Amino acid sequence: MGTTAGTAAEPRRAHEDHVDSRFGPQAASYVASAVHAAGADLDALAALLQAERPARLLDLGCGGGHVSFAAAPHCAAVTALDLSERMLAAVAAEAVRRALGNIACRQGVAEALPFDDGAFDAVVSRFSAHHWRDVPAGLAAARRVLRPGGLCVMIDAVAPAEPLFDTFLQTVELLRDPSHVRDYTPAEWRRFAADAGFTVERAEGFRIHLEFSSWVTRIGTSDLNVAAIRALQAGAPEEVVRRFAVEADGSFRLDTLMLVMRAC
Secondary structure (H helix, E strand, O other): OOOOOOOOOOOOOOHHHHHHHHHHHHHHHHHHOHHHHOOHHHHHHHHHHHHHOOOEEEEEOOOOOHHHHHHHHHOOEEEEEEOOHHHHHHHHHHHHHOOOOOEEEEEOOHHHOOOOOOOEEEEEEEOOHHHOOOHHHHHHHHHHHEEEEEEEEEEEEEOOOOHHHHHHHHHHHHHHOOOOOOOEOHHHHHHHHHHHOEEEEEEEEEEEEEOHHHHHHHHOOOHHHHHHHHHHHHHOOHHHHHHHOOOOOOOEEEEEEEEEEEEO
16 A cells, blocks of 8 residues: 555654655656646646746746646746656656657755746746745745746645644645645735735636545555544544545545736
8 A cells, every 4th residue: 555654763854855755766656647647727727828938937846747748838948846856857757758858857945946036937836835844935936036027826735724624634644745844725825925026816726636545655655644544534523524525435635726926
């Protein structure tokens, strides 16, 4: 079902190293992941980029590279940035396989982007920010590397405002992946955007279905933590089960948000 549980003797790591240790070994799984490779949000993003035609686009926290692959036909140059060198190697190999010659890979972290001010016409991040140490700092960095009037699109899982639902979601996310930091609420995202110097043009919500077995296998969740997630689901109150549409096999539905912004 997953990897074996860790031991207390394992060395402690910095957060970014922890993220890399979780995602690097699973790079091929994320390139192949059906949840990440498709979806209404990715279709909406591709349509936006087709209309916008940004010359230089940064895929911030590229993961399996699906934003880069969707953006490449509509941009002169795409930079796929991730903290995991192994993830970047998988993205580069897939770009070659797809004959997408305008994608370049670069290692780095969201909060300290290794680019000049105004280097990009668009910055896009999808399903990455809930792993960032400091989302406000990451958005500020995104604003710095964008030209004035540049496009910024953030897509991520979002948490409900109600504490009952929020606590359940954050706990399940952390059990599944110990490098998870937080799913933020839509209100928090809007506040982060304003503080970073963005104007929100529109916000669009989506609800995605997560098939439980592939969801935990993809990241290598330990058997112990899989059992803990299933126990939480089994013991959840009726309103939580309804809110997340929890199914008998543990599959459930997750809310996501696409925030379309402009650099002020």
